[in-house]
Amino acid sequence: MSAFNAIGEDREIDRDEFTPEIEPQATWCPGCGDFGVLKALKQAMPEVGRTPEETLLVTGIGCSGKLSSYFRSYGFHSIHGRSLPVARAAKLANPGLEVIAAGGDGDGYGIGGNHFMHTARENHDMTYIVFDNEIFGLTKGQTSPTSPKGHKSKTQPHGSAKSPIRPLSLGLTSGASYIARTAAVNPNQAKEIIAEAMEHDGFAHIDFLTQCPTWNKDAKQYVPYIDIQDSDDYDFDIHDRREAAEMMYEAEDALYEGEVLTGRFYVDDDRPSYQQEKQATGDMPEEPLAERYFDDDYEWERSYDLLDRHR
Amino acid sequence: MTNDELIWRVAGGSGDGIDSTSQNFAKALMRSGLNVFTHRHYPSRIRGGHTYVEIRASDEEVKSRGDGYNFLLALGDSFARNPQEQAYYGNEEIKPLSENLDELREGGIIVYDSGLLDTDEVENFDERVEENDWHVYDLDLRGLAKEHGREVMRNTAGVGATAALLDLDLDPIEELMEDAMSGDVLEANLTILHDAYDGVKEDYEFTHDLRAPTGDHDEEPVFVSGSHGIAYGALDEGCRFIAGYPMTPWTDVYTIMTQNLGEFGGISEQVEDEIAAASLAIGASHAGAKAMSGSSGGGFALMSEPLGLAEMTETPIVLVESMRAGGSTGMPTKPEQGDLEHVLYTSQGDSNRVVFAPGDPAECYEQTRKAFELAYDYQIPAIVIYDQKLSGGHQTVPESVFDEEPNPDLGSIVTEEDLEDAAQEAGRFKRFMYDAESGANGVSPRSLPGQKGGNYLASGNEHNEVGHISEDPTNRVLQMERRMAKLDSIADELSENADHQAVYGPEDAEYGILSFGSTKGVAEEAVDRLNDEGHSVKAMNVSDIMPFAKDDVTAFLESVDEALVVEMNATAQFRRHIQGQLGRFGDKLYSLLKYDGNPFEPAEVVSGFEVRLGEEADVGDYNVRIESATGD
Numbered sequence: 001m002s003a004f005n006a007i008g009e010d011r012e013i014d015r016d017e018f019t020p021e022i023e024p025q026a027t028w029c030p031g032c033g034d035f036g037v038l039k040a041l042k043q044a045m046p047e048v049g050r051t052p053e054e055t056l057l058v059t060g061i062g063c064s065g066k067l068s069s070y071f072r073s074y075g076f077h078s079i080h081g082r083s084l085p086v087a088r089a090a091k092l093a094n095p096g097l098e099v100i101a102a103g104g105d106g107d108g109y110g111i112g113g114n115h116f117m118h119t120a121r122e123n124h125d126m127t128y129i130v131f132d133n134e135i136f137g138l139t140k141g142q143t144s145p146t147s148p149k150g151h152k153s154k155t156q157p158h159g160s161a162k163s164p165i166r167p168l169s170l171g172l173t174s175g176a177s178y179i180a181r182t183a184a185v186n187p188n189q190a191k192e193i194i195a196e197a198m199e200h201d202g203f204a205h206i207d208f209l210t211q212c213p214t215w216n217k218d219a220k221q222y223v224p225y226i227d228i229q230d231s232d233d234y235d236f237d238i239h240d241r242r243e244a245a246e247m248m249y250e251a252e253d254a255l256y257e258g259e260v261l262t263g264r265f266y267v268d269d270d271r272p273s274y275q276q277e278k279q280a281t282g283d284m285p286e287e288p289l290a291e292r293y294f295d296d297d298y299e300w301e302r303s304y305d306l307l308d309r310h311r
Numbered sequence: 312m313t314n315d316e317l318i319w320r321v322a323g324g325s326g327d328g329i330d331s332t333s334q335n336f337a338k339a340l341m342r343s344g345l346n347v348f349t350h351r352h353y354p355s356r357i358r359g360g361h362t363y364v365e366i367r368a369s370d371e372e373v374k375s376r377g378d379g380y381n382f383l384l385a386l387g388d389s390f391a392r393n394p395q396e397q398a399y400y401g402n403e404e405i406k407p408l409s410e411n412l413d414e415l416r417e418g419g420i421i422v423y424d425s426g427l428l429d430t431d432e433v434e435n436f437d438e439r440v441e442e443n444d445w446h447v448y449d450l451d452l453r454g455l456a457k458e459h460g461r462e463v464m465r466n467t468a469g470v471g472a473t474a475a476l477l478d479l480d481l482d483p484i485e486e487l488m489e490d491a492m493s494g495d496v497l498e499a500n501l502t503i504l505h506d507a508y509d510g511v512k513e514d515y516e517f518t519h520d521l522r523a524p525t526g527d528h529d530e531e532p533v534f535v536s537g538s539h540g541i542a543y544g545a546l547d548e549g550c551r552f553i554a555g556y557p558m559t560p561w562t563d564v565y566t567i568m569t570q571n572l573g574e575f576g577g578i579s580e581q582v583e584d585e586i587a588a589a590s591l592a593i594g595a596s597h598a599g600a601k602a603m604s605g606s607s608g609g610g611f612a613l614m615s616e617p618l619g620l621a622e623m624t625e626t627p628i629v630l631v632e633s634m635r636a637g638g639s640t641g642m643p644t645k646p647e648q649g650d651l652e653h654v655l656y657t658s659q660g661d662s663n664r665v666v667f668a669p670g671d672p673a674e675c676y677e678q679t680r681k682a683f684e685l686a687y688d689y690q691i692p693a694i695v696i697y698d699q700k701l702s703g704g705h706q707t708v709p710e711s712v713f714d715e716e717p718n719p720d721l722g723s724i725v726t727e728e729d730l731e732d733a734a735q736e737a738g739r740f741k742r743f744m745y746d747a748e749s750g751a752n753g754v755s756p757r758s759l760p761g762q763k764g765g766n767y768l769a770s771g772n773e774h775n776e777v778g779h780i781s782e783d784p785t786n787r788v789l790q791m792e793r794r795m796a797k798l799d800s801i802a803d804e805l806s807e808n809a810d811h812q813a814v815y816g817p818e819d820a821e822y823g824i825l826s827f828g829s830t831k832g833v834a835e836e837a838v839d840r841l842n843d844e845g846h847s848v849k850a851m852n853v854s855d856i857m858p859f860a861k862d863d864v865t866a867f868l869e870s871v872d873e874a875l876v877v878e879m880n881a882t883a884q885f886r887r888h889i890q891g892q893l894g895r896f897g898d899k900l901y902s903l904l905k906y907d908g909n910p911f912e913p914a915e916v917v918s919g920f921e922v923r924l925g926e927e928a929d930v931g932d933y934n935v936r937i938e939s940a941t942g943d
Binding site: 306 | 338533534535539543549554572573575576578579580587591592593599600601616617619620624710714715716717720721727737738759762764765767769770771777778779
């Protein structure tokens, strides 16, 4: 008998279930790419057959962090940059949950960059959506880790001297086992990629291009976009790490030349998830830890039984 | 002091097995019927550098290191770096002998390894020996070890010589060696032990009077550290998730937990930094596990923001903070109590947390259990603050302390059955109800992700009853007051627990000593001595730091003419906390402060007291400072 009967529930799921009654209409600026993420996520949920109450959406801080306010599920709006450590521990404590983490490019590649690297390295079975708008939005338009070199803002008045981070390459070298880039202006592809990411058994990283019409006017509606899987110009094997790395490098450069390359960049279906690795070494129970606290028959171990080593 | 206690100090170099040798010797003394207490002094280095462990053993209860010591076993330092006296660290080769003489009592015993140490290199050695009536036994311990085994086995030779000089039975020592070793290594060590023992008995004429005390335990003892107390308390509360990052001295608790969690079906995570560590504890607890994290000062600083998140989202977590001498990297392996204010107030906004400061391993166990119970009942972070001294110092504790039933209760949660009838609003469970049914204690029961009918939003932003972000002033005040009300309820609950603060000495005493945390034992020993000398003194060691034990401390201070607040930091943080919490008694409070990296000895507290009473002009050579609360 499970204490968590929303998990694994088999029923018809309507995407409207994911719309909360409070603020059903998100308060992002008109034309904001964040709407595209919300819509694609709501559409992907019924496709993968997960309900609001078996889903935990953990978000960071910023416009993107509001995603958990406008998406009905169990939500955790955490602190800036820390969605991943909160999310991955929840997954370890109750692996039956569908765990999604989301945040902006500053949140994920800047202040939370260390967590991104290590969560990818460990290959936790979860989906991480990074709203990449090449800017800090909610704090009013400062240069972010993905802003192009030379980007001018109130905090970089003479233009940024820094080259932007390479999000896809960073995901790959860190160990993510599913890496894709999509764009808010491409809702069908976005929905498909989110669904694939959720179904992937491992850490799935989506760099989601979300245009900021308020603070990043020079950019960038991310059109026209090219789906690299559909284009004849790009022929590479998404299962080959070297070829994927080259494709990523090219796509990252191309973005700043005005060419928006999207699609799946790398998929490794063979790598075991962190949970599987940890269970194999005997460092994680087979039954979800969270269930144990509801098991009246469980015989809890006692420290008293450890005292022989102290005599 | 007297001959009814042995304080054995084994000195050598880091990496030479001093710690394990001392652990086994202490256990052997315990098995012979004595109570023991250990104090470990070591540098922040892996190989080489002066280190010692002191073992105090007596038939009486021992709760502190002593004043000085009476038996030195000086071994060599295999990894000593600087043979020259002009070098920055001085002549490291001779330090096991030279560094330890100042604290050796008159009439004490010195055993040194003449294979590695030369007394000619110690300034005025012979004069000092004569002046202090020390009894010196030079033994080629290294030679003996090499003859039968390997050079590192000189530790065993030293233990054999110690046993011979003190008339100690070898049986418990042999038993412990048999537990720890096997095969040729065991054989060689046993031979060395006996050879050293017999050699000393045959070749030396004993000039000293000191012998090992004898005793009997009233209760079956175990030999544990404060870190064991904390870890075992957590395990017995059903904590099965820990996340951490290594840092001295917190690593002790982290390691003990990790080594047992696999067997106990739990999860231990070593993560990228302490921000992640605390955040993982929050995530695991949010999903329905009993979870903890911890660190020492610098790592705990990184936990500030997650700590505030736990307060705001009302996620139960237990954090432990093992203090070491600060600021910044400070002195990593030395104790201090300088993080009190840090732990109380770090993170933005009004702080809302429980803080306990246990004083010994038994209190570590009990208060860690209470910390978990309160954290999960009240959905609040609870912190156990302790220090390097309590972390690594071992002592004998009755095994009955740990003979307790487990309590895996998750506290104030709802079940799916509860959720069928639970209040909902706008399709979300009312997780943060203003007037929760659980009464006025401020706690609104939580659901767990995966439960049917329980979805809500947890947010570090201010939020309304279903968790949605809200900046409405009325809601803000209601939520703030509800969260803040928890501490009052906890204070009430704790006040029913009559003996949570450790009170010691005659009830009607004129003077008081106030302390917190690991200073408990040393304060109590000072009370005994001061009363023996004809003074009228009692002590209170405060554990309930937040919510503060206001009634207990008020009653204590009202009953005395004056109190000396003894703490290991430079700015009298605990005294200021008392004054801040009680708003008075400034004219009764004096501080005795020590911050040189070494824990107090009882004599320093006695001396501080005598200065306050006008019996002594100053504290002499002791590295302590007295100041008044009013500044005059």
